[in-house]
Amino acid sequence: MSTLDLIQAVESADSASKLFQAVRNLASIQDVAAIPILVQVLGFNNPGASVAAVDGLIGIGEPAVTYLLTNLDDYNYGARAWMIRVFAGIGDPRSLDLLVDAAREDFSLSVRRAAAKGLGSIQWEKASPHEAKSAQQRVLESLFLVCDDGEWVVRYAAIASLQSLANINPDFQPKITAKFNQLLANDPELAIKARVKLALLARGNF
Amino acid sequence: MEENIQAAEPLTVEEAISRLQQTEDLGQRYYAAWWLGKFQVKDQRALDALVLALDDELDRTNDGGYPLRRNAAKALGKVGDCTVVEPLVKCLACPDYYVRESAAQALESLGFPEAIAPLNRLLTGGVDAAVKCEGKPHLVEPYEAVIEALGTLKAHDAIPLIEPFLAHSVPKIQYAAARAMYQLSENPLYGEKLVTALQGDQLTLRRSAMMDLGACGYVQGAEAIAQAYAENSLKLIALKELLAHQFKLDQQELSPSSLKVMELMDSLL
Known part of the structure; x- marks a missing residue:
């Protein structure tokens, strides 16, 4: 089937399960022509279809970020939450501001979790070295704040991201190690302590 | 939730x-x-x-x-x-x-063991007595809660009382019994019963089996939880319970089991 056929199948789907199937088929071809309709699906309040659309948009990568960033104002809260997941999955530095805000302030813990995870997988090679340096500093500071989130799963994601940031920028290692040791001593959740231990081990800091 | x-x-x-x-x-x-x-x-x-x-x-x-x-x-x-x-x-x-x-x-x-004997009494009559309460949407006793409590409280004496509930007609009560039996015996048979339940066709029952796997600390079930057809946020909660249980068991040192659980959790963020 051509992209056009696949798009038409999404547009004419008359049930939730047909929509899900059609979106999954369209998402799987990773064609830039599918971006607008996949983005539209994010606002449909059909979780299965939205997950499939998110996967499709992540697969398409950079052009999907460009499209989302130029049409930001059109989205409702539900669609924005899915959009954050797309940004987190792609890691384009242009979406950094949105990811930082979402990780720190979004109302939904699953969005904060996704955004915190995304901050650890930014494609820094796409930013200029100068930009990357100051942006990484911002990411570091934001992740430190996110380590105080009331929800364990958001803190867990922040720790995983700090672990990768320490690898990307070795200058941050002393600060990150100090933060990890603080969490190891104070976090009330055993699962968090375990993840911190893993992060410290991964960096040979025992 | x-x-x-x-x-x-x-x-x-x-x-x-x-x-x-x-x-x-x-x-x-x-x-x-x-x-x-x-x-x-x-x-x-x-x-x-x-x-x-x-x-x-x-x-x-x-x-x-x-x-x-x-x-x-x-x-x-x-x-x-x-x-x-x-x-x-x-x-x-x-x-x-x-x-x-x-x-x-x-x-x-x-978590006080003084509660065990009074909780046992609610299972009097066994599965035969565990029927629907007339005119109400529930059974005559809160079996799920009682059985789960006995498992958590390490009520080994309650094993003969709990075991028959593995065959109760209500799936959630079967799962509670499997969870408690695993906590009390550490026999993987009971953990596997919950793993099988993750394949069921009702989302609410899959969720319930998933939470029970997490609660009883059956770490061999981690991969099955990660693969189950349910939302990531719930899988993460169940895996977190497994991780906490395992980490405690390992005296807060890392082990191959806890590393495996964290690898799965990282992939679900």
Whole structure:
């Protein structure tokens, strides 16, 4: 089937399960022509279809970020939450501001979790070295704040991201190690302590 | 469960306690009992007021239920100490099923073995007696909560009482029995029963089996949880329980099992 056929199948789907199937088929071809309709699906309040659309948009990568960033104002809260997941999955530095805000302030813990995870997988090679340096500093500071989130799963994601940031920028290692040791001593959740231990081990800091 | 959207009205501890003690406004009392548990207020006056609320006769539903007692029992499960075990045990005989259920759950989370014998008594009559309560949407006793509590409380003597419930007609009760049997025997057979349940075709039952796997610490089930057809947020909660259980078992050192669980969790973020 051509992209056009696949798009038409999404547009004419008359049930939730047909929509899900059609979106999954369209998402799987990773064609830039599918971006607008996949983005539209994010606002449909059909979780299965939205997950499939998110996967499709992540697969398409950079052009999907460009499209989302130029049409930001059109989205409702539900669609924005899915959009954050797309940004987190792609890691384009242009979406950094949105990811930082979402990780720190979004109302939904699953969005904060996704955004915190995304901050650890930014494609820094796409930013200029100068930009990357100051942006990484911002990411570091934001992740430190996110380590105080009331929800364990958001803190867990922040720790995983700090672990990768320490690898990307070795200058941050002393600060990150100090933060990890603080969490190891104070976090009330055993699962968090375990993840911190893993992060410290991964960096040979025992 | 995932999103806590309840915007709690801010109270001070003093306000909450005095709202619980007054008897004019039943809604305020009900809210105060919930609030003290939610914010884990550790205060002797709060404990006393909550224990008193377990005997409340004013707040009644149309069918004779005791909503304030339910909330007070739940709160005591979060903030109670050994002194509240006895009053909670008394609640296991309350005519309101939901008070009995809340009390069983509270006794589970408090963790005192004194609760074992009274909980055992609710399983009297075994599976044959565990039938639907006439005219109500529940069985005659809160079997799921009781069996789960006995497993958590390490009630080894209860094994012969719990084991037959593996064959009860209600899937969630079967899962509770499998969870408790695994906690009490560490026989992987029971863990695998829950793993099989992850393949079921009802989402609510898959979720329930997933939470039971996490709660009983069957770490061999981690991969199956990660693969199950359910939302990531719930898989993460179940895996977190497994991880915490394993990490504690390993004296807070990393082990191949805990590393595997974290690898799965990282992939679900």
